[in-house]
Amino acid sequence: MTTAKTTGTPALTHGVRAEAAIDLAALRENLAALGARTDAALMAVVKADAYGHGALPCAREAVAAGVRWLGTATPEEALALRAAGIRPEQARILCWLWTPGGPWAQALRSHVDVSVSGRWALDELLAAVRETGVPGRVHLKADTGLGRNGCQPHDWPELVAAALRAQAEGLIEVVGLWSHFAAADEPGHPSVQVQLDGFASAVAHAEAQGVRPEVRHLANSPATLLLPQSHYDLVRPGLAMYGLSPVPDIGTPADFGLRPVMSLTARLALVKTVPGGHGVSYGHHYTTPGDTTLGLVPVGYADGIPRHASNTGPVQISGKWHTVAGRVAMDQFVVDLGGDTPPVGEEVLLFGSGERGEPTAEDWGRACGTLSYEIVTRIGSRVPRRYVGAGDGSGL
Template sequence: MTTANTATVLLTEGRRAEATIDLAALRGNLAALRERVSGAAVMAVVKADGYGHGGIRCALEAVAAGVRWLGTATPEEALALRAAGIGPDQARVLCWLWTPGGPFAEALRAGVDVSVSGRWALDELLAAVRATGVPGRIHLKADTGLGRNGCQPHDWPELVDAALRAQAAGMVEVVGVWSHFAAADEPGHPSIRQQQDAFAAALEYAERAGVRPEVRHIANSPATLLLPETHYDLVRTGLAMYGVSPVPEVGAPADFGLRPVMSLSARLALVKTVPGGHGVSYGHHYTTPGPTTLGLVPVGYADGLPRHASDAGPVLVGGKWRTAAGRIAMDQFVVDLGGDTPETGEEVLLFGTGEQGEPTAEDWARAAGTIAYEIVTRIGPRVPRRYVGGATG
């Protein structure tokens, strides 16, 4: 890390910017989460390219660490995991965001568990079962109050009964019943209890009708950390698995035994002296208050930095916090170095664990008025990933 007197460059030689992914931290986070939920299984959610960390690589690491459930949003994500060699004997893969005409047949052949939120999805899946001769594994999703995907209570009996008829015909196996919280990251929010009660009612109807699910699951990362009564048979850990707190108002990652997995760094592309009154970046929203030095950081919103963090996004240069001076542009932004003169090429640490005084993803989230989920997930493919501490090579 950069200190006040020296700069230890972590970037691979020749790279302008790099995201370092600490796979040992990932495994440690999974171990901490598994200990917290005791009897429940842990699903490693690797959607959105593993929240920006590399979905396939993180999935392989999770499986090597003993995780037997992987979560994806899109069918393409699920099929990519199977194509990477993660077979059904190694981990179940649940995919939950389907649209009409989706690759149900391919999912069946790949042994992907399919979430079903309405009759249209069940009907399309059953058509694929007839076409392929491969029975499906389905998780029935109840809308308990989030209002996104999931079956409304008034439609739930029809969906459950139709799924059970398909199961009796040998076409599907109902292996899961699940839902998702709207505000588990807001302790005391009235919707939490309401959704718990609604999920219990959905489960009661399904089980009374004859469903014997392998897994019942509603807990996301916040609920995994704060609501042990919601753990049931399986918890779905997304952000927490990557060592970022989903409830920063309650506790930092270390308070939950977690460690951030991603660090983002770059090299200063230019250091120059400018006079006072000099405008900086588009629109001159920042003007130098006096003679100073400016440092050019060669990453911008095309790399995933939020433009809303203009004039506020923090970095560590030469052991000192600096903030973006003026607007963050597509490919670059500027920091006012206050007269300091680091060498061109010196490392700039945008965010990391915070253990050496550098900003964290949460610091960037606050600077941009957003959440840390968005900060790590949006770091784009133009920023190469460097994996360290891996158990899978």
């Protein structure tokens, strides 16, 4: 990892075949824009390697910018942040995706907040508390309608009661009550109000029984942007933190004061002239319509370029848009340059902020029939990240 004290998206590093530039200045701006929308505290969600942007650099930048909560899915993600030096007094870290036999003891010793959705998880946590002597900080999660993780309403009273008994013994502290939306990105969807009401009911029951949480939290990125009534004490922006719109049919990143953080660039590995009727890539799902030039881009689905981008994915070369021609292969894909002859080594901008007219991650999502979330998150470890625009976070 390299970090430059500049802003914007720089030219591709000399000699590399592909690179993801991560603009930490944009990350800070996005956090500030999100913070201006709410009186609640921010949790910077850095799960899945910060949506492909790099968990540790992004977490450090967020903490340096004043964010005091970090969100992870797996305990391994949370433990890695603590091992890298992000201390409890700098930021609380919440981990919410546990499985039986998980590293409860390590999480306790590392002062990681844990989410509990059922009695099995509470029982395993309590066993680890007794083993380590370290009390647990617990967020009880209610299933208010997503139907994924979280405690169902008919089991909620029992879970709350069991947690309060453990709290009375000094084994845990219930510091959070939370849930997650199913369709906050679809304003007016009937499930939104059902979940708002369900969460209010779950919180009311828990507080009536004696729970005094530090934070109640429900809002994800779209709810942070569109549902102020869901903000409570803490909001959990994920995608929006990285400058992508979770509601592209309602507003672009710029409409919400956001700027995409990741730009993905490669270099042309070959440019050649071919005749009309020439098949391109596996299966010949593209055939040149006439004499043309083909450009070889040395990234493929092993690097996270969706195979579904075959014949659809957009790129910008020498200021012009071109489309993937034929199948995306494991390590490479081809574009039909339409007779243009850029030099070998010319930059191929797959996606970026759009400020230079290049495609965005949202353009790739639409081309592949998926979400911008998937496009950035799937960019693999074979593609080096270069961090630009760093603030004080690099020194944490």
